[in-house]
Amino acid sequence: MSLSIRHYKSSECVTFKSTKGEFGALSNMAPNFPIYINQTKLKTSEALYQALRFPNHPEIQHQIILHRSPISAKKYGREHIDLTRADWNQVRFKIMRFCIELKLFQNFDRFSEVLLSTGDYPIVEYSDKDKVWGATFQNGYYIGTNALGRYLMELREKVKSKKFELTMPDVLDMKILNQLIDIHSVSSYPENSILEQTKLF
Numbered sequence: 001m002s003l004s005i006r007h008y009k010s011s012e013c014v015t016f017k018s019t020k021g022e023f024g025a026l027s028n029m030a031p032n033f034p035i036y037i038n039q040t041k042l043k044t045s046e047a048l049y050q051a052l053r054f055p056n057h058p059e060i061q062h063q064i065i066l067h068r069s070p071i072s073a074k075k076y077g078r079e080h081i082d083l084t085r086a087d088w089n090q091v092r093f094k095i096m097r098f099c100i101e102l103k104l105f106q107n108f109d110r111f112s113e114v115l116l117s118t119g120d121y122p123i124v125e126y127s128d129k130d131k132v133w134g135a136t137f138q139n140g141y142y143i144g145t146n147a148l149g150r151y152l153m154e155l156r157e158k159v160k161s162k163k164f165e166l167t168m169p170d171v172l173d174m175k176i177l178n179q180l181i182d183i184h185s186v187s188s189y190p191e192n193s194i195l196e197q198t199k200l201f
């Protein structure tokens with residue numbers, strides 16, 4: 001994705017700011033869209049994104065995963081920002097796209113319903129200051145790169161055309177708690193498979 005700044009007329013787009021409101025489920029902070037990797041539950045796509053900053057620091061990832069709220073998980077990550085993977089600025093967009101793909105893959109029915117409910121409108125993460133993941137409001141327009149909104153629109157189009165599939169980004173060290181993420185072992189119905197496995201023992 002090019003990092004060009006976009007302008008969206010406020011009356012002609014769908015926005016979300018927090019997890020509240022009609023489109024709050026689009027936020028990475030939205031609860032009820034858990035992600036399971038290698039039997040580890042990440043409560044939100046935000047927690048996964050923040051954890052992937054620190055692939056070589058499983059102790060920091062563990063604390064991020066334990067945080068009850070995604071905002072506090074993000075704040076905890078900020079406290080350890082010096083230990084962020086060195087190539088973060090080069091890989092974070094690919095990682096974000098992967099996080100929301102996984103959110104969709106493992107919560108397909110409910111998340112695709114919200115995505116499709118946005119119709120053909122541009123989707124914008126409205127922010128007071130973040131012009132990279134979202135866009136700020138100025139004179140009737142949302143202005144910013146709106147990278148998250150653009151990834152969500154991309155995903156919406158794949159759902160519409162039934163072309164959605166989970167793809168692993170070409171990023172090294174995609175690890176959670178010392179284990180590389182293997183998308184072939186990522187289940188689309190993880191809660192069921194974890195329950196089934198629990199029953200076996």
Ligand SMILES: Nc1nc(O)c(N)c(N[C@@H]2O[C@H](COP(=O)(O)O)[C@@H](O)[C@H]2O)n1
Binds near residue numbers: 029049074125
């Ligand atoms: N602090 C905060 N509160 C919210 O309600 C937000 N939606 C966000 N934005 C999200 O933060 C993530 C990016 O984190 P970095 O700044 O790159 O560490 C991303 O999910 C944004 O959508 N922030």
